[in-house]
Amino acid sequence: MAKPVLSKENIKLNVAIPNKNEAIRYTGDILVQGGYVDAGYIEKMYEREQMATTYMGNYLAIPHGTEDAKQNVLETGISVVTVPNGVDFGDGNIAKILIGIAGKGDEHLGILSNIAIVCSEEENIDKILNATSEEEIMELFSEVQ
Amino acid sequence: MAEATTRAKIQRFGSYLSGMIMPNIGAFIAWGLITALFIPDGWFPNEKLATLVGPMITYLLPLLIGFTGGRLVYDFRGGVLGAIATMGVIVGAEIPMFLGAMIMGPLAGFAMKLVDGGFQHRIRPGFEMLYNNFSAGILGAFLAGISVYFVGPLVNALTNALASGVEVIVSMGLLPLASIIIEPAKILFLNNAINHGILSPLGVEQAASAGKSVLFLLESNPGPGLGILLAFSVFGKGISKSSAPGAAIIQFLGGIHEIYFPYVLMRPMLLLAVIAGGISGVFTFTLFNAGLVATPSPGSIFALMALTPPGNYPGVILGVVIAAAVSFAIASVVLKTSKAEEEEDLTAAANRMQEMKGKKSDATGYLTPQPAAGVIGDTSEKNLASDNTQAVQSAPVRSAHEIKKVVFACDAGMGSSAMGASLLRNKFKKAQIDIPVSNTAINQIPEDADVVVTHKDLTDRAKAKLPQAEHISVENFMNSPEYDKLAQRLKDQGE
Numbered sequence: 238m239a240k241p242v243l244s245k246e247n248i249k250l251n252v253a254i255p256n257k258n259e260a261i262r263y264t265g266d267i268l269v270q271g272g273y274v275d276a277g278y279i280e281k282m283y284e285r286e287q288m289a290t291t292y293m294g295n296y297l298a299i300p301h302g303t304e305d306a307k308q309n310v311l312e313t314g315i316s317v318v319t320v321p322n323g324v325d326f327g328d329g330n331i332a333k334i335l336i337g338i339a340g341k342g343d344e345h346l347g348i349l350s351n352i353a354i355v356c357s358e359e360e361n362i363d364k365i366l367n368a369t370s371e372e373e374i375m376e377l378f379s380e381v382q
Numbered sequence: 383m384a385e386a387t388t389r390a391k392i393q394r395f396g397s398y399l400s401g402m403i404m405p406n407i408g409a410f411i412a413w414g415l416i417t418a419l420f421i422p423d424g425w426f427p428n429e430k431l432a433t434l435v436g437p438m439i440t441y442l443l444p445l446l447i448g449f450t451g452g453r454l455v456y457d458f459r460g461g462v463l464g465a466i467a468t469m470g471v472i473v474g475a476e477i478p479m480f481l482g483a484m485i486m487g488p489l490a491g492f493a494m495k496l497v498d499g500g501f502q503h504r505i506r507p508g509f510e511m512l513y514n515n516f517s518a519g520i521l522g523a524f525l526a527g528i529s530v531y532f533v534g535p536l537v538n539a540l541t542n543a544l545a546s547g548v549e550v551i552v553s554m555g556l557l558p559l560a561s562i563i564i565e566p567a568k569i570l571f572l573n574n575a576i577n578h579g580i581l582s583p584l585g586v587e588q589a590a591s592a593g594k595s596v597l598f599l600l601e602s603n604p605g606p607g608l609g610i611l612l613a614f615s616v617f618g619k620g621i622s623k624s625s626a627p628g629a630a631i632i633q634f635l636g637g638i639h640e641i642y643f644p645y646v647l648m649r650p651m652l653l654l655a656v657i658a659g660g661i662s663g664v665f666t667f668t669l670f671n672a673g674l675v676a677t678p679s680p681g682s683i684f685a686l687m688a689l690t691p692p693g694n695y696p697g698v699i700l701g702v703v704i705a706a707a708v709s710f711a712i713a714s715v716v717l718k719t720s721k722a723e724e725e726e727d728l729t730a731a732a733n734r735m736q737e738m739k740g741k742k743s744d745a746t747g748y749l750t751p752q753p754a755a756g757v758i759g760d761t762s763e764k765n766l767a768s769d770n771t772q773a774v775q776s777a778p779v780r781s782a783h784e785i786k787k788v789v790f791a792c793d794a795g796m797g798s799s800a801m802g803a804s805l806l807r808n809k810f811k812k813a814q815i816d817i818p819v820s821n822t823a824i825n826q827i828p829e830d831a832d833v834v835v836t837h838k839d840l841t842d843r844a845k846a847k848l849p850q851a852e853h854i855s856v857e858n859f860m861n862s863p864e865y866d867k868l869a870q871r872l873k874d875q876g877e
Contacts (some may be wrong), residue, residue, distance in 0.1 A: 288793055289839035293801060294858030301797040304823050338797045346821075349797070350804030357805050357860050 240273070240312045242345045243378065247271055247316040248371040254335075260324045261286060261300045264316050264337030273314035273339045274302075281306030282337075290326055297356045298324075298332035301339065310341040315348065317374055321366050334365055351378050400622075400648030402451040402484055407625050409446055410644055413438045414629065418636025423680055425636075439640065444468050444483035451487025452494075457786075459498075459518060460491025466522030470529025475537045477571045480643065482533055490525050497521055503814070541572050548576050552584065557596065557668055561660030564601055566653055569643050577601040582677050594673030594691050599664070602674075602681035605702040606659030607642040608634045609709025610652055614645055617717040622648075637682025651716045659709025663701045672697025785852075785872060789831040790821040791844050798837060799823075802859045806835070809869045817872065827851075833868070 247267055254260045265279035281302035285291065292298045302309060316337035323331035336352060338345065355361045355377055368374050416438070418424055420431040445465050452464020464487035471482035497517055505513045544567050551560045567573045577600075585597035611633060614626035622645065629641045646652045667673070672694045678685035683702065690698045788806065792799035799821035807819045820828075827834055827848050834851045836844040841855040856862040 285793060289837050291798060293798060294860035294862070297860055299797045299801065304793055304825065340797065340800075346800045346804075349800045350807075353801035353804045353860070354808050357808075 240271070240314060242313055242348055243315050243317070243375065244271075245371040245375065247314060248374050249316075249318045250368060250371065250374070252318050252320055253322055254318075254320050254324045257286070257324060257326050258283070260298070260318075260320070260326075260332065260335055264300050264318050264335045267316035267318070268314055268337050268339050271314055271316070273310065273312045275309050275311065278302050278306055278309040278339065281309060290328070290330070292326040292328075292330040292332055293356075294330075295356050295359065296323070296331060296333040296362055297336065297352075298326050298330075298334070299336040299338055301337065307341060310339045312339070313341045313345045314339050315345055317378075319366055319368065319374075334362065348378060398454065398488075399484065399650070401454050402447050402487065403644040403648045404621055405450055406443065406446040407621060407644060409438075409443055410641055411625065411628060411632070413443060414632040414636065414638045414641040417638045418632050418680075418682075421680070423637075423685065439478045441472060444472050444479045447480060448483040448487035448490070451484055452491030455488045455491030456495040456498075459514070460488075460494050463490040463494040463518060463522050463525070464488065466490065466518075467525035467529055470526030471533045473526075474530040474533035476534075477537060477541075478640075479533070479537075479571070480647065481570050482529070482537075484647065486525070486529060490522070493525065494518060494521055537572070540570075541576075544572055545576050545580055549580050552580070552597070557600070558661045558664040560600055561606075561664055562657055565606060565656040565660045568601065568639065569646050569653065569656070571640075571643075573601055577677070585677065589673070589675055592673070594675050594694065596664070596667050596671075596673040598674040598677050598689070599667050599672070599686075599698070599701065600660075602678045602686065603660065603663045603667075603702055603705055604634050604637065604639065604681050604683055604686070605663050605705025605707075606656040606709040607639050608702075609659050609706040609711075610642050610645055610655060610713050612706070612710050613655070613713030613717055617714050634683055637678070637680030637685055639681055649716065652713055655709045655712035655716060658712050659705040659707075662708040663705025666701035666704045667697055670694075670697025670700065672701060674698070785817060785832045787828070787831050788817055788819045788833045788835065788868075789827055790819065790835045791824045791827050792821075792837060792840060793824060798859055802835060802856070805860070806865050806868070809865050810872075813869045813873045815869060815872050835864070 249263075249267065252263065254263055261282050262279060265274070265282050268274045268278065269276055282300050285301060285303045285306070288303065290298075291300050316335075318335040318337070320333050320335060323333050324335070326332045334356065336349075338349070340346075356365075361377070365374065365377060368377070413435070416431060417435045419426050420428040421435060422429075422432065424432075445468055448468025448471075449461040449465040452467075453461030456463070464483075467486040467490035468479070468483045471479045471486050475482060494517075501513065501517065544563050547563045548560050551557070551563070564573065564576060567576055581597045581600055585595035588595035588597065608630060611626045611630035614622050615630065617623075618626055626645070629645070632638050633641045646656060673691070674686065674689040674694075675691050676689050678689050686698060686702065687695075790799040790803040790806065792802075803819045803821035810817060810819060822828070824836070824840060824843050824847055827844060829848070831848060831851050833854060834844050834848060835854045835856060837859065838855045838857050841853055845853050854864050854868065856864050
């Protein structure tokens with residue numbers, strides 16, 4: 238039985254996170270808890286971050302593993318964490334929305350594409366950060382198609 | 383400045399011609415091999431296989447050239463139109479229409495481009511396919527039809543003019559000057575009327591009384607063509623260099639002169655070389671009073687030798703050798719002087735899967751020196767700049783139509799690249815640019831990607847993986863100015 242890529246349980250709102258490493262661990266943990274990845278995946282997420290930042294711009298960061306981490310992925314899934322106070326992702330980049338990604342196949346690309354389009358508009362960033370329920374987020378990310 | 387522009391135009395034109403011919407050299411060689419081996423006068427006559435010869439040179443080669451020419455102007459769609467229109471030229475004329483293909487191919491592509499420019503944006507969603515197919519079909523039918531009517535009379539008129547020119551020259555006894563007409567006529571496939579219509583009958587008359595005639599040597603001398611091919615073997619580059627020796631064998635030993643025509647067509651200055659080679663050859667023949675007993679067909683050195691009457695060997699051989707030497711010398715100068723720019727093209731082009739693409743981007747390359755794979759942040763500016771400094775007509779054949787595939791790459795191909803790709807796709811969609819954008823891991827960047835977009839930290843890896851693509855480096859994936867720049871560039875040039 239394939240899990241939904243994004244479910245309510247994968248979304249955490251208004252979290253305070255002190256630094257980048259914690260941010261990665263936090264988003265990774267959600268994926269581990271949800272049974273999407275094994276614990277080794279988080280190491281690979283750190284590794285990936287070393288290689289090049291996953292900070293995308295527009296307060297958005299998308300921590301995920303390296304290419305060879307695909308063996309640690311059990312199911313494709315994403316986690317969403319909002320951090321209104323921001324986390325420093327280095328180089329003066331402050332991330333307020335964290336999208337943890339575990340991709341095995343291509344099932345997550347549709348929703349990721351929506352996230353990208355939604356987050357490319359600055360006013361949507363505010364909407365996401367002001368969201369009060371997980372459903373709101375689910376709705377925001379699924380509405381464009 | 384004006385001079386530089388003219389020069390650039392001429393160079394562009396030259397590389398344009400070679401862009402139509404070079405990708406198809408393989409077909410020429412295939413045809414040359416089949417012809418040299420299997421025609422009745424060939425090395426292993428084979429009636430069945432020889433039936434390939436006519437259709438290949440009449441249809442296959444001109445259609446390929448027409449397609450390629452159309453494609454240079456307006457991508458695949460232009461290519462299809464080019465091929466359709468070329469068919470009209472083929473049917474309308476009785477000789478292999480290389481020149482016709484080289485004119486109609488790009489013209490048809492351009493016509494399609496104009497029509498699309500006028501209509502495409504008015505097509506309602508859902509009707510694109512219908513429009514695309516029928517507009518191409520209607521325009522193609524129209525162009526092919528017109529060609530049938532116009533080309534035949536045109537070719538006939540040209541042939542007659544040339545033939546009467548040769549007749550005058552021969553009757554005045556200025557034989558060497560006949561090469562001025564014969565050599566270019568050969569390249570345009572207009573030689574048969576001259577050879578069989580004028581030279582052969584006159585030659586047969588002379589041979590009947592004198593036992594030989596020099597007229598049989600005028601057109602069949604393989605020397606000038608050999609000189610061209612040898613010059614390419616030594617001073618050419620890329621495909622033209624590597625294919626020239628084989629072509630020389632087919633031409634000189636096999637007697638299939640047509641094989642060197644494309645080499646001349648792609649560098650028209652080489653006409654000087656074949657003309658001068660022809661003149662010196664004929665001059666030598668007359669000096670030694672050499673002749674042949676009949677028309678050598680095909681014009682192979684073996685056929686020439688077989689038809690040389692006793693005592694005429696020194697004159698015939700010397701005439702061939704001198705013609706080859708003179709043609710070689712002039713061709714070498716031509717190739718060397720224009721080498722720095724265009725020759726580079728062909729090498730680069732050979733390295734790429736898609737010939738035309740390579741040629742064109744290098745055509746840009748030599749005008750604006752840049753590393754093989756520049757970061758687009760600055761090269762795009764340069765490209766645009768060079769567009770402006772070049773002829774206006776240069777814009778249609780470039781960039782927008784070269785770019786058929788944009789790939790976003792990141793380490794794993796699961797995150798950033800997917801997001802970047804969807805953003806860019808979205809931008810393209812809004813700008814009505816119909817170019818696919820995909821995302822992938824750097825290690826799996828497809829060979830045929832034209833533009834590769836990566837995060838600035840990963841661009842070096844991407845370049846190492848696919849050096850020939852254009853690389854765009856972005857910092858902010860979510861909102862990079864590069865996206866709009868690229869979209870704008872494609873839109874401007876795609877219109």
